[in-house]
């Protein structure tokens with residue numbers, strides 16, 4: 577599978593120093609860039625603007641977006657979260673823009689999380705829409721419950737390894753059962769694509785980019801002509817936590833989400849897009865400063881995490897209690913996901929090691945850098 581940061585928008589192909597731009601060429605480059613900016617602005621003006629339909633979520637983020645691409649064959653990007661009022665709110669949002677559910681021809685999915693696929697069963701029931709997704713998402717959309725079952729079994733092992741108390745595990749399991757979705761998109765209505773493919777959606781020609789991190793099967797869609805990006809949960813005003821999933825390449829191993837998330841953000845930065853239509857919140861135009869702030873914050877929190885390990889906190893849950901002091905179990909759960917991420921980064925940086933105790937909990941230890949050790953005086 578070709579992944580996001582290996583697409584042909586490779587940052588390494590760009591000149592890395594001034595020597596590629598001698599003074600005589602600078603003027604020409606500036607003119608070319610200005611012309612490109614004007615053309616992009618013109619294209620953006622004449623293109624149909626995606627319409628944001630915000631649906632309630634009621635958790636960490638207040639709402640989730642469905643983006644409507646208007647046109648003769650209207651398309652939805654993502655399918656919201658299933659709450660009792662959500663489907664009526666979607667219909668209302670469509671009606672305000674002159675459409676009914678039955679008009680929808682395609683639903684394009686960024687990733688499998690329940691807040692992005694929740695209304696698929698109702699949408700499919702009341703329309704002839706087909707569901708467009710990356711081939712890696714097909715098993716989820718064909719039989720959501722069986723994928724969820726596998727994921728939760730994997731989840732249990734790793735949440736126990738995090739040292740989370742049984743009560744939190746039970747509350748998480750209860751919540752998951754309540755939210756459980758019965759999605760079974762028949763093959764006749766499922767259209768799968770691959771990374772690097774281009775999808776013709778309204779006025780947009782969307783290139784499929786693999787944007788792993790928040791989850792391993794996360795995809796974004798880039799329109800090169802207008803430099804807009806449908807980003808799912810890659811870049812939000814508040815960074816999403818990496819979810820616990822099995823590594824697709826190594827059975828039984830947990831996928832390290834946060835290190836991949838950082839790479840995806842860097843890759844997004846190099847794309848220099850003008851606008852992002854995110855999975856949550858309003859469209860984003862101040863993109864690179866937001867990425868810089870999030871990357872900085874993640875490194876800062878990672879260092880705090882290291883300090884707590886130095887201080888004697890040894891499990892994910894022990895660190896979590898120090899870094900996320902909250903009685904709210906959902907916040908503790910989200911915090912634990914972030915600690916998985918920070919410790920994954922620290923392990924990659926060889927600052928900590930991990931072993932397992934007899935309760936199969938992960939125990940972190942600081943790696944003492946012998947090269948920094950003070951010489952023994954004689």
Ligand SMILES: [Zn+2]
Pocket residue numbers: 640689691692809855856
């Ligand atoms: Zn989301």
